[in-house]
Amino acid sequence: xMLNNQQIDHSTGRRHVARAKILTVLTYVALVSIxxxxxxxxxxxxxxxxxxxxxxxxxxxxxxxxxxTLANYKEVFSRLPFAHYYLNTIITSVxxxxxxxxxxxxxxxxFAKYRFAGRNFIFWLILATMMIPYPVTIVPLYVMAYRAGxxxxxTGLIIVSLSSAFGIFMMRQFCLTIPDDLLDAARIDGxxxxxxxxxxxxxxxxxxxxxxxxFTFTGNWNAYMWPLLMVNTDRLRTLSLxxxxxxxQYASFPNLVYAAxxxxxxxxxxxxxxxQRYFTEGIxxxxxxx
Amino acid sequence: xxxxxxxxxxxxxxxxxxxxxYLMVTFxxxxxxxxxxxTNWSIITPKFRWVGLRNYERLLTDDLFKTSLxxxxxxxxxxxxxxxxxxxxxxxxxxxxxxxxxxxxxxxYLPMVTPIAVASVIWMWIYDRRTGILNYIIxxxxxxxxxxxxxxxxxxxxxxxxxxWLAVGGNMIIYLAALQGISRSYxxxxxxxxxxxxxxxxxxxxxxxxxxxxxxxxxTTMGALRAFAQMNIMTQGGPLNSxxxxxxxxxxxxxxxxxxxxxxxxxxVLFLITLVLTFIDWKFLGKGVNYDAE
Numbered sequence: 372x373m374l375n376n377q378q379i380d381h382s383t384g385r386r387h388v389a390r391a392k393i394l395t396v397l398t399y400v401a402l403v404s405i406x407x408x409x410x411x412x413x414x415x416x417x418x419x420x421x422x423x424x425x426x427x428x429x430x431x432x433x434x435x436x437x438x439x440t441l442a443n444y445k446e447v448f449s450r451l452p453f454a455h456y457y458l459n460t461i462i463t464s465v466x467x468x469x470x471x472x473x474x475x476x477x478x479x480x481x482f483a484k485y486r487f488a489g490r491n492f493i494f495w496l497i498l499a500t501m502m503i504p505y506p507v508t509i510v511p512l513y514v515m516a517y518r519a520g521x522x523x524x525x526t527g528l529i530i531v532s533l534s535s536a537f538g539i540f541m542m543r544q545f546c547l548t549i550p551d552d553l554l555d556a557a558r559i560d561g562x563x564x565x566x567x568x569x570x571x572x573x574x575x576x577x578x579x580x581x582x583x584x585x586f587t588f589t590g591n592w593n594a595y596m597w598p599l600l601m602v603n604t605d606r607l608r609t610l611s612l613x614x615x616x617x618x619x620q621y622a623s624f625p626n627l628v629y630a631a632x633x634x635x636x637x638x639x640x641x642x643x644x645x646x647q648r649y650f651t652e653g654i655x656x657x658x659x660x661x
Numbered sequence: 662x663x664x665x666x667x668x669x670x671x672x673x674x675x676x677x678x679x680x681x682x683y684l685m686v687t688f689x690x691x692x693x694x695x696x697x698x699x700t701n702w703s704i705i706t707p708k709f710r711w712v713g714l715r716n717y718e719r720l721l722t723d724d725l726f727k728t729s730l731x732x733x734x735x736x737x738x739x740x741x742x743x744x745x746x747x748x749x750x751x752x753x754x755x756x757x758x759x760x761x762x763x764x765x766x767x768x769x770y771l772p773m774v775t776p777i778a779v780a781s782v783i784w785m786w787i788y789d790r791r792t793g794i795l796n797y798i799i800x801x802x803x804x805x806x807x808x809x810x811x812x813x814x815x816x817x818x819x820x821x822x823x824x825x826w827l828a829v830g831g832n833m834i835i836y837l838a839a840l841q842g843i844s845r846s847y848x849x850x851x852x853x854x855x856x857x858x859x860x861x862x863x864x865x866x867x868x869x870x871x872x873x874x875x876x877x878x879x880x881t882t883m884g885a886l887r888a889f890a891q892m893n894i895m896t897q898g899g900p901l902n903s904x905x906x907x908x909x910x911x912x913x914x915x916x917x918x919x920x921x922x923x924x925x926x927x928x929x930v931l932f933l934i935t936l937v938l939t940f941i942d943w944k945f946l947g948k949g950v951n952y953d954a955e
Binding site: 394395398399401402405406408409410411412413415416419427428429430431432470473474475477478479480481482484485487490493496497500502503504505506507508509510511512513514515517530531532533534535536538539563564565568589592593595596599600610611612614615618625628629632635636639640642643644647650651654655 | 751829
């Protein structure tokens, strides 16, 4: 009786294991095939950047370059002021990022840790304004920038991204978790309010600051619509503007376009790969309900 | 004394730059935009006249405006289910005990960090009629090559596919976070009751993911309504305006035709549409969403 029972258990257990194995295999098959599809554009771009014009234009296409060359990368730099586009993109990404992280964390701290007249109204106004899609304000925003003489200037490029509602909101949520006692203790020790922000809040919110930095930087690096409006000289062109333009001018040299694109994408991809944790946290955070 | 004053002033000093820089580029232009929509301003001359509701009246008879709305609607209607299904599927697959989750997550997320301008250019080459890899792949199945981005039948769909590719990674992470937040005890209880995988998915997972799905539907709708770069780079709204979406048309009206007032009126309408759609999403999908569930 005892033995019988055990036997039954054993065989259903084995069937279970077999089923679980099949499921695992199927899961991997699905994960890998979707992964390949997601990767194709990147592989196409990177592999294409090492091909000769002849190879890249032939049909049926090759996937792996037959005789890989680095010549395309060199040629991009000789045909375009590519280093200058890089510099413009770095300037218009780094400056707004530094300012946004500072203004958003300060504001988040202010909203989280002080009671003051108008606090709820202003916070509500920011949340309500988040509902307005960006393109809705683009026409009047351009008019404002045009009136202020900011078209074709670095200031014009930068001025629209000096703060972020997402950043303010995220930093507020983070600051709420910091106990008030900690701040009061610092006050008793004679710290000023700014001292509290820089000596206590900033170190304690480092992970949130890292997330915000990376998100803001990526957003700025990838910006397209506003730079398209602000810039019509080569002097101020960013990578996101230069690549489509280059693609139009060199339509018969996709290998050069691939090399330029690879170089434009590389910084953000490296940033992402080495700081994944912060990306994942930031995204998950944006999806969290209050 | 100084200490007390400092504490009173400090919060305003802290929030001032962040709030100012934000409202300066959102709230204030939105107000100006409403004013602008009642004028015939063309930006070349400082002169303009108030034209009352004429811009809005003209919208009613503008066929291209109607077309752009329909295109935007079609884009959203294909994009949203695509994004939801693929990102949910990926999240469910990754929420099992497989190894290498980080690796797969990285790959799926890559499109999200790719500059949209660069992604558009690369996809143009994938869709390329002569040398594109897509035509090569469908050729392997014996299908005739197509001119994907230059064909009324396929242009918008091609952009939708790229849109799904772009949006899946981020939404997968949101789903994954929500899945990991579901208490194991629900599943254990269901298992004791003899519920299989599909039953658990149908009666536990999906209902508990409803708030997340609502969030993704809303953000994807917003994203679809503001799609611009792809259209501007890949198709220029063509062929025959089949990919002219609302934002692309606003852009054209404002910066090619220099009809600032008219473009502002369209922007106002776009904003109203956003409000209505968000409200509808909320009303229909929000049914049964219980935010106090946890």
